[in-house]
């Protein structure tokens with residue numbers, strides 16, 4: 098379940114942000130509440146029908162990439178010569 102803001106962050110209008118559903122919706126889906134996003138799920142979870150503001154799904158991104166919490170095996174530094 099997506100939390101759709103009642104008031105658009107982009108334009109400040111009320112009730113214009115709709116949740117985007119991917120894949121095939123039910124025939125009698127609530128058109129006032131949902132937008133159809135197509136078959137391929139994207140990161141956009143909601144969109145304003147007035148200004149086009151989009152709510153993007155937050156991804157868990159670790160700084161420095163995957164496995165950054167694991168200590169790196171550092172290669173032993175050999176003295177030259």
Ligand SMILES: [Zn+2]
Nearest residue numbers: 105108145148
């Ligand atoms: Zn808007």
